[in-house]
Amino acid sequence: MNDLIETDTPDDIPSDAPLPPGLYIVATPIGNLGDLSPRAASILSRAETIAVEDSRVTAKLLNRIGVKRAMTPYHDHNADKVRPGLIERMGRSAVALVSDAGTPLISDPGYKLVRDARAAGHDVTTIPGPCAAIAALTLAGLPTDRFFFLGFLPSKEKARADAIAEVAAIRATLIFYESGPRLGAMLAALHDSLGNRDAAVVREITKTYEEAVTGTLSALAERYAEQGPKGEIVVVVGPPGEAPVASAADADALLIEALKRLPAAKAAGEVAKATGLPRRDLYVRATALKGED
Template sequence: METASASGLDPGLYIVAGPIGNLADLSPRAADILRRADVVAVEDTRVSARLLRHAGSDRPMVPYHDHSSDALRARLIERMAGESVALLSDAGTPLISDPGYKLVRDARVAGRQVTTLPGPSAAIAALTLSGLPTDRFLFMGFLPAKAKARGDTLAEIAGLRASLIFYESGPRLSDSLAAMAQGLGDRDAAVCREISKTFEETVTGTLSALSDRYADAPPKGEIVVIVGPPGQAPVASAEDADAALREALTRLSVSKAAGEVAKKLGLDRRTLYDRATELKE
């Protein structure tokens, strides 16, 4: 049976959400864990040292990031058997576009206790600032740098009726916004940067207008782009339905053709089945 570590904390992994800008956003509970954990696993010791000083913590740090070895992860898992290990990213909630999921996965496989301390997340904060629908949303992280991969990624999500959340850098921002306008349609969007910091800013507009705005003046700081859901799709016409059915009937039975077109165009399957039967004859 596991017993409390020397710090008084139960052994295991503690996922600690840190501030995304303003240090005052560190929760009292998170500060307490950072002061008491046996070790703090961090992305960058230089960045995290400032937060630990703010929390009044003198706990030892160990670097843990996307390029950490399996051996290091195994050592941390082993330590969790009798010690408390806090996981801290450079900013915000660990695992959200930051390293950590493998550590959580392996800790669970090993039967270690895993505790999360909720707190700031740039993705959610930007969504609340955007004024765009929040009932359904998808976090996409950073788009691929290469144009082909970026276009393929946008094509995969173009039909989703949800707000989309992207992280981006200043130098890439204008090109990424232009690619989104081309791949998703010229939707309403918001560019949020430096959230909770001195120069926090949210600019709204269409994707193309925002791309033009930042083309010659790339912004500085941490950037989140929120893209609104697509507009209401137009109802397919009878001609559209017939064309889709004729194509489907070259490959499929009447029943399967009707089912495929019903799903694709959002039309009644029974009506399409009857029409497909007429076309087949």
């Protein structure tokens, strides 16, 4: 990695000076208030307005750092109505965006505020920090080279099964958010669709009762079948194992289907991509199959 380079940023100005106008995306603690960075505290103490998910939650954080600031509720239910006013305000003052916990825009409507702020020509600055999905990934002991964040799955059984099926073949670790009462059914659905992969249930990250319970999906589904644990929960599921090598019969079946739509060369390429078999060998076989018609 490159060496860190210090650069001038809007918060290099004196701590008692107002911030330049624009939008400031501020990550806040996911549990332990000690995780609020000095930079985040500085931004929150100087922003003219703070857009919050729940003012009661953010008030506790602001009280911890001795800050009193105007808070504007901004959440799923009022975002479309409130957003234009916040965009207008950014043209003349600093607006900070926070969620109840962690990094804004992750499973919340904040991205629309960023999009519209940029469209209006306002500066957008991020103040990075805690994120439950990334923290859980570090605790799970599962592959981290590729991961796919999916947030909360649908609550209805069929919609949930369909959502899981869409990602079943992705060769990456999967990260989900979930609540305690839904955890058992969610783990059972993951097992039904994904098989018995390694997984972890991570909860109460950075808090007193933080834990990461690891095991197979079947074991975890059985553990939480009767009652889910309390607290904020992240489920991390390992990637699928190596796919079995396609047999000659499988390859022939795929080629026969592809040849109904494509010439031999393109059919061979399609099947090679699907099976990992050598394209040249598949082309020879596709030509032979065409000659047998």
